[in-house]
Amino acid sequence: MVSRRILLGALASGFAAPVMAWAEGDAPSILTRKGRRTRRALKTQATDKAALDKALGQVKPLEAPEPVEAAQVVAPQRVSPDEALGRLKQGNTIFSRGGASIALPGAARIAELAAGQQPFAVIVGCSDSRVAPELIFDCNLGELFVVRVAGSTVSQEGLGSIVYAVEHLNAPLVVVLGHSQCGAVGAAVDVATRHAELHGALLNMVLPILPAVMEAQDRHPADLQDAAIHQNVRDVAARLKVADGLLAERIGEGRLKVVSACYNLATAQVEFDA
Template sequence: MVSRRILLVALASGLAGAPLAAFAEGDDHPKPAPRKPAPRPRPAAAQGAPAPRSTVNEYPKPAETHAPEIIINPDEALGRLKHGNAIFARGGASMALPSWARINELSNGQKPFAIIVGCSDSRVPPELVFDCTLGELFVVRVAGSTVSREGLGSILYAVEHLGAPLIVVLGHTKCGAVGAAVDVVTKHSHLHGALFDMALPIIPAVLEAQAKSPADLQDAAIRQNVRITAERLKSADHILADRLASGRLKIVSACYSLSTAQVEFNI
């Protein structure tokens, strides 16, 4: 029977030489330097035509730039959102993808002009609703448009470090999360685990709306919920309170209509 050492030596001599066999046996020899593959010949270019590029790395890349400083006051930011929604509601929203120049510009920093605290509902994407593009909105979304401790931290980051001058708490008609909270109050529905945790912050808005005996309790609770959230944000942290007092920040609530695509702002 052929010994393991002889077999290794025979295999190694045919593949990479004696050092590989010695390394397999545990001898302290350095590995041979890897061989560089021979370059592949390029096909000859047609006469008068440029030679084809063979790798992605050979394509030109946009020059690196720095994100420009955006200086905008809260009222101007609100006006941009209103204008963008008017475009979206009449079916004229731009669906063009951002250019490579824009993507590269944003790789160096961001300056969103507004923070949108919205619902996770797939029918209400803020960038589309307000006809905005990459880098313009800082979005915090959770079902029911509520704000957790983590959500507040995200908002503070966008205000303090990114300079966003506007916060919009955006609800929408026929919100399922608010509907679930309404069922808990009026039908004593049982929600298990995290679903109850989702509905719990909305229940005060349902109770306040219910006290006014509205014709449509769910719709009234949706609007009351975003109003309460916006009001609580105004005193949730001294950074927000200070910027509100100095006029550098505005916090408003709003409601998006699924049927008309229009946003109604509460100012």
């Protein structure tokens, strides 16, 4: 009787039938007719295996797609400030209705973006994870130049980023985007009305928002936080218009528009001030 290990090894090697017969004491002799049939069968298996190995050796690996040359890519036509604003409004309408049409960029678009970018708008937004500009405006890779910080404020570094997008990338539109229930503005309201204590970087984050809170507070609104959110983005947009000579020049020439807007977390709609 043959051991179980030998049987399993034989089964794994593909010669189950002859070994099983041998294990049962009925192994065919190569001198008998049955033995000659078995030998021919084994020879045929070996021939088939050799043919298969030869065929596999002739299979070529998949070739990588040829790179798209820059000359094959047509650069998008530049748009006016009003056209850019219209695209954002249309995109938000699509998103708020649940019909976002964003598709992953293909190889041609990725190759085009590797050669350069031409965003049609700059979005100065809040870092809130629920307010991703590319999503809420139904835009794709390379269409928006985004500067984000909690509270939608602009530092000198942020201003430099905006100027770069306008001067070197020819972006015709800057949108300062706030949103409902903004935590940074809420913290500024607490500092102004309840004397809440913030430390270090958190205090520095809300300091630029405090003037908007004080201005909104003078109007005694029913919802101070909401009023301060709208006032804050209006103030930031107004300051951007005169913060840099290039921006002021482009605005005067009609080549640039700076507007403020607020995104409603509940409705997914953006309310523009222009």
